[in-house]
Amino acid sequence: MTVIKEIEAFSELPVGVFDSGVGGLTVAKEIMRQIPNEKIIYFGDTARVPYGSKSKETITKYSRQIVHFLQEQPVKAIVVACNTASAYALDEIEKELDIPIIGVIKPGAKVAVEATINGKVGVIGTEGTVGSRIYSTYINKINPRITVLGKACPLFVPLVEEGLWQDPVTDEIAIRYLSELIDSGIDTLILGCTHYPLIRSTVGKIMGEKVTLVNPAYETAKELKELLEMEGLLNKKTPELGDNRYQFYVSDMADKFKTFANSILEYGILSAKTIHIENY
């Protein structure tokens, strides 16, 4: 009886979700939609963003600190809602943890394999994600015959953060970045950075309707649900109002984060707390 109660109490713990900043909110939003019973503790590393142009060692150190912070809350599982951190740090950190942890890359790769008909898949992301060739590693593990073409699009993150989601400047830059992928004849394009779903319509307009866009956020939330189910960790109890259902933490600029979050999430967030992540 006590053991059952303990398991129930554990399954009622939140899921930890982290990103270098606001981009991971696109993943959190999908989790809120697909598994509404789950509580979430979100951490955005707004003091140290961007991750996309930093080294593997630095991103692994940052990710480890965030995981320590989340474990202290505590959480029952962790989602690395950042492509760069998933590419660089996930494998190493997974070995050190006794709770489940998933990233966004494996789920995105799986959908792309299912979606492509001509066997040519494009990946856009940060310099770190594209340079690591992690998407092609996962895709080719499932199907070695698929060709994967990567293109780093470093200006997309600041454009999204400036709110230029539908703007001629973003169109112009997207045309420059994407033209070689159009010429290569890909039929599937992975939005391999958590910010990019916010400019999905711009990317879609330029790639044309024959190219399927893959947003790993949807599949990541689905994979999280399956994982929690398998581990007996799905929260069966609907959290009540005032239950701190969704909590947000950042390493800097909490008000700016809050405003951005409220433009993405359907759930209105009242506050984001700043913590000193270097202490973890």
Ligand code: DGL
């Ligand atoms: N969240 C990061 C990613 O998905 C993009 C922003 C950054 O460079 O930190 O790779």
